[in-house]
Amino acid sequence: MVILALFLLAWFVVCTWLYRVLRSHAWLAGSSTASCAFFLGATVACGFFVVRAAFLVPLGIAVTTLLCLHIRGSRIQAPSENPHLDPAFSDAAMTRPIGAPATGGSMDNFSI
Amino acid sequence: MKTRSRRCAIAACGLCIAAGVVCGQTANPPARVPEGEQILFLIDDSGSMTASGFDLQRPFASRWELVQEIFPKWLAKLPHNVPAGVVSVGGNCGVPPNLSIRATLDRTLVGSALLNMQPNGSTKLNQVLAASPTLFQPGVAGAKRIVLLSDGLNTCEPLGSTCELARKLHADYGITIDVVSLVTDPSVEPEFRCVADVSKGSFQSPQTLVDLSQIQIGRVDFWPYVVMILVFFTLSLSARILYRHGVHVWRWSPLKSISGASAFLLFGCLSAYLVLFLFNSWFSMAVGLFAAAGLLAISSHRAENPATTVAADRPWPTNSLGVALVFGVLLSTTSAAGQSLPASCKKVVQGTPRHHHIIALDMSGSVARFIPDMKLLVACYATNYALPGEEISLLAFGTNSRGEVREIRTFAVPPSGSTEVLNGLLDDLALQDVRATRTYFRPLADFLNEFLKGVRLEPVVVVVSDGKSDGFADAASGRVNFREIPFESFGKQGIYSAPGMNGWRVAIQSAASMDLTALFQNPIVERHPKDRSHQTLSSVLQPCLVDPQVYFDPDTEITVVPHWNPFNRIDSGTLTLTISSECVTRLRSFRVQMRRGQKLIELGSISATPIGESARSFRLPISQSPTGVESTEASIQLVLDQGTSSRVVYPQSNSITVVRETPYLREYGLPLTTGALAGVLVLFFAIRTIGHHSTEKKNRPMFVKGLSGYAVAVKPGQRISVGGEGCDVSLPELPPQVVLAYAESINDRNALLLHPEPGFQLRVDGKSVLGTTVYSLGHQLQFTSPEGAAFDLKLFSATERSVGFGSSMFGPDSSTDQLFSSKEVGSSGRAANSNFPI
Numbered sequence: 044m045v046i047l048a049l050f051l052l053a054w055f056v057v058c059t060w061l062y063r064v065l066r067s068h069a070w071l072a073g074s075s076t077a078s079c080a081f082f083l084g085a086t087v088a089c090g091f092f093v094v095r096a097a098f099l100v101p102l103g104i105a106v107t108t109l110l111c112l113h114i115r116g117s118r119i120q121a122p123s124e125n126p127h128l129d130p131a132f133s134d135a136a137m138t139r140p141i142g143a144p145a146t147g148g149s150m151d152n153f154s155i
Numbered sequence: 156m157k158t159r160s161r162r163c164a165i166a167a168c169g170l171c172i173a174a175g176v177v178c179g180q181t182a183n184p185p186a187r188v189p190e191g192e193q194i195l196f197l198i199d200d201s202g203s204m205t206a207s208g209f210d211l212q213r214p215f216a217s218r219w220e221l222v223q224e225i226f227p228k229w230l231a232k233l234p235h236n237v238p239a240g241v242v243s244v245g246g247n248c249g250v251p252p253n254l255s256i257r258a259t260l261d262r263t264l265v266g267s268a269l270l271n272m273q274p275n276g277s278t279k280l281n282q283v284l285a286a287s288p289t290l291f292q293p294g295v296a297g298a299k300r301i302v303l304l305s306d307g308l309n310t311c312e313p314l315g316s317t318c319e320l321a322r323k324l325h326a327d328y329g330i331t332i333d334v335v336s337l338v339t340d341p342s343v344e345p346e347f348r349c350v351a352d353v354s355k356g357s358f359q360s361p362q363t364l365v366d367l368s369q370i371q372i373g374r375v376d377f378w379p380y381v382v383m384i385l386v387f388f389t390l391s392l393s394a395r396i397l398y399r400h401g402v403h404v405w406r407w408s409p410l411k412s413i414s415g416a417s418a419f420l421l422f423g424c425l426s427a428y429l430v431l432f433l434f435n436s437w438f439s440m441a442v443g444l445f446a447a448a449g450l451l452a453i454s455s456h457r458a459e460n461p462a463t464t465v466a467a468d469r470p471w472p473t474n475s476l477g478v479a480l481v482f483g484v485l486l487s488t489t490s491a492a493g494q495s496l497p498a499s500c501k502k503v504v505q506g507t508p509r510h511h512h513i514i515a516l517d518m519s520g521s522v523a524r525f526i527p528d529m530k531l532l533v534a535c536y537a538t539n540y541a542l543p544g545e546e547i548s549l550l551a552f553g554t555n556s557r558g559e560v561r562e563i564r565t566f567a568v569p570p571s572g573s574t575e576v577l578n579g580l581l582d583d584l585a586l587q588d589v590r591a592t593r594t595y596f597r598p599l600a601d602f603l604n605e606f607l608k609g610v611r612l613e614p615v616v617v618v619v620s621d622g623k624s625d626g627f628a629d630a631a632s633g634r635v636n637f638r639e640i641p642f643e644s645f646g647k648q649g650i651y652s653a654p655g656m657n658g659w660r661v662a663i664q665s666a667a668s669m670d671l672t673a674l675f676q677n678p679i680v681e682r683h684p685k686d687r688s689h690q691t692l693s694s695v696l697q698p699c700l701v702d703p704q705v706y707f708d709p710d711t712e713i714t715v716v717p718h719w720n721p722f723n724r725i726d727s728g729t730l731t732l733t734i735s736s737e738c739v740t741r742l743r744s745f746r747v748q749m750r751r752g753q754k755l756i757e758l759g760s761i762s763a764t765p766i767g768e769s770a771r772s773f774r775l776p777i778s779q780s781p782t783g784v785e786s787t788e789a790s791i792q793l794v795l796d797q798g799t800s801s802r803v804v805y806p807q808s809n810s811i812t813v814v815r816e817t818p819y820l821r822e823y824g825l826p827l828t829t830g831a832l833a834g835v836l837v838l839f840f841a842i843r844t845i846g847h848h849s850t851e852k853k854n855r856p857m858f859v860k861g862l863s864g865y866a867v868a869v870k871p872g873q874r875i876s877v878g879g880e881g882c883d884v885s886l887p888e889l890p891p892q893v894v895l896a897y898a899e900s901i902n903d904r905n906a907l908l909l910h911p912e913p914g915f916q917l918r919v920d921g922k923s924v925l926g927t928t929v930y931s932l933g934h935q936l937q938f939t940s941p942e943g944a945a946f947d948l949k950l951f952s953a954t955e956r957s958v959g960f961g962s963s964m965f966g967p968d969s970s971t972d973q974l975f976s977s978k979e980v981g982s983s984g985r986a987a988n989s990n991f992p993i
């Protein structure tokens with residue numbers, strides 16, 4: 044249990060860093076991606092206590108693939124360089140400084 | 156672009172295949188080493204369970220009736236995949252339990268087991284607990300839990316502490332014991348609490364039927380629920396990401412994105428639920444693989460159509476991602492697969508030392524790369540099956556160019572286990588060069604046949620090899636001149652693989668007693684056995700060396716005599732057995748039973764006794780209830796103890812034994828009559844002696860004396876005179892023939908009845924007394940004559956020794972009284988007043 048707690052703590056730190064990296068990219072769901080990564084890691088960690096959780100590996104691979112595909116967009120060009128992007132996302136919104144409050148154009152405030 | 160998309164497609168396929176492989180590998184270890192909780196119910200069916208009044212709502216229901224009612228409900232609470240067994244702990248001491256069902260998934264069998272049972276006898280809790288590890292499914296890793304329901308502590312042999320036994324079971328087998336106590340005696344409860352505490356179980360003491368029904372059976376595993384919640388959160392967030400990715404990257408319509416995300420969420424949650432709670436794995440794997448492959452395929456498709464995507468700016472790292480995933484997961488599962496063998500290494504046998512494990516390892520160069528795995532298997536085998544006190548012989552064959560066999564070492568398993576010794580021996584074995592060694596199985600068979608002749612315990616022969624013999628080719632080329640046998644010839648019990656084994660196999664041959672299924676679960680079927688013209692399996696190792704037959708003959712006639720006490724309804728006798736063994740001498744343990752009509756009577760047991768070719772005789776005492784029939788026929792049989800199994804052996808020639816019962820009167824009539832007559836005579840003389848003694852004691856005189864002089868004997872009812880000279884008790888101051896009083900003996904030996912002579916006034920201790928009085932000896936007497944003269948005297952009690960020569964012991968009536976005269980009786984008085992007129 045101690046190892047599990049330490050792992051979750053470390054993984055939380057990693058995911059927090061991931062969030063700080065990703066949140067500046069407007070079209071990315073930075074918080075969702077970081078949260079999803081955290082819960083995925085927590086699921087894998089807790090899965091060690093459940094014998095049959097090994098069968099969830101394919102599902103985990105699917106989620107990981109999705110996350111990787113999504114994070115890959117962190118290198119996406121700015122909307123000004125991609126005219127087919129939604130014009131609602133301005134450069135300002137795309138390049139919000141770290142720590143600055145989100146504006147209305149940020150996808151972090153976007154909700155499904 | 157085409158190259159990139161091709162690479163993406165290849166990577167996607169590779170990822171899917173890898174995932175499949177990974178899932179297969181991660182799925183296989185649990186299949187090879189099954190894991191899961193097992194529960195064994197130990198139900199007390201001793202006589203005390205018939206007591207009623209446990210539940211005040213149903214005061215007339217016995218504890219047993221409540222247990223019968225509640226037991227199916229307990230079973231219904233268990234998950235359907237948890238094997239459950241039941242064993243009873245009541246009945247007679249020393250005999251097997253009335254009910255014993257190994258852990259199984261057949262709920263009907265277990266649930267109906269208690270219905271037709273009647274509680275009786277003692278509580279053999281320790282005996283059943285000690286044997287409980289064998290009632291769990293062998294080879295299944297995971298929690299082993301015992302639910303003990305009892306209303307009392309152990310009352311049978313072994314009489315040690317149940318708590319210590321529970322501690323040992325927990326340490327050796329990891330067994331947890333949950334105690335459901337129905338005891339009413341508070342002094343019993345600490346022992347049950349101790350049992351639960353030391354085995355990390357729970358203690359519950361229900362007071363009503365409702366409490367009983369609400370007891371939690373088994374362990375509540377909350378981890379599946381935790382994982383399910385985490386999976387739900389993960390999939391919810393993934394669905395949101397998928398939606399946004401679809402809308403903003405893949406340019407899906409919102410409806411399509413929502414549909415895709417919802418499907419991902421729903422199917423993901425469903426598959427997780429199926430895996431975690433319904434143990435259905437294939438749907439989950441299919442969903443995961445389909446989702447991963449679909450995502451990659453969509454992504455690669457979009458990459459080929461940049462107009463429809465925003466993410467086509469640079470080479471897509473699918474290849475790197477796929478390769479990284481493949482290697483990462485393969486690495487983790489490879490390490491997990493390597494750990495699958497130790498996971499099953501847990502002691503699965505118990506009891507007394509029984510086996511001699513002969514492990515022959517192929518050390519030729521062709522198996523050099525398997526040596527670490529072989530070591531692991533041997534260590535695991537020893538951990539599983541070798542009990543302290545048993546013996547292990549480690550043999551190596553194929554160690555040189557002549558294919559020689561040599562014994563590395565034979566040792567007794569120490570109490571701490573054999574793993575350390577074996578690892579030390581195996582580490583010393585040098586790896587051989589492939590070209591420098593030859594593997595022959597015929598020399599191994601010859602060696603084993605010789606070796607088995609010196610084995611005293613039941614042998615278990617385990618041959619570990621890749622099965623590749625050089626003997627066939629060398630015999631054809633004339634290099635060797637013996638007829639080679641195939642490796643499979645050693646596997647009369649079967650050829651097996653084990654978890655982690657790849658390219659090498661294990662052949663096992665032993666007596667039928669060895670259950671190796673905990674470790675070797677994968678029998679290998681020889682696909683083309685007819686291709687090889689090898690000898691039959693039985694001819695390789697002589698059967699009599701592996702499993703020698705036991706022959707025995709009982710007496711043709713047994714005479715049982717009744718107990719001397721006619722109220723003890725037990726007849727006893729002696730049975731003589733002549734037992735021998737085929738071929739070799741082995742330590743044997745067996746029980747002797749007598750089948751008489753429908754009854755099977757246990758006559759006794761003999762454990763770990765050497766039985767060889769020369770016949771040995773055993774005398775067994777027989778006790779039985781008299782049948783009233785003087786001569787009946789019975790058959791004697793031996794039940795050979797083979798650990799987890801037994802084998803019945805019947806007499807070689809005397810299949811029928813006549814049991815003759817001697818009637819009580821015939822056996823004890825004469826001595827009984829003689830004894831009775833002697834008793835009557837003794838009684839007669841005793842009564843007579845006692846009566847005589849009593850009469851004598853009653854007529855024994857009391858002895859009276861004055862201050863000086865001799866004592867006078869006074870018989871009961873006799874009267875003596877007290878006065879001057881000539882009286883029985885005389886005072887020299889008085890004139891002769893003057894009598895003051897007469898004293899008469901009464902029942903009290905310290906008192907006399909005193910009759911003063913007329914004219915004399917009597918005072919006792921200064922108090923005037925009129926007429927006859929009871930005088931206690933030792934008190935002061937004063938007689939006053941009519942003339943006023945006073946005479947003081949005291950009479951004392953005396954012993955027979957105080958009687959002087961001439962005194963009368965028996966009074967004047969006695970015949971001996973003639974020897975005495977009143978003059979010779981000593982004076983005991985003295986003049987108190989000198990003015991008495993003489």
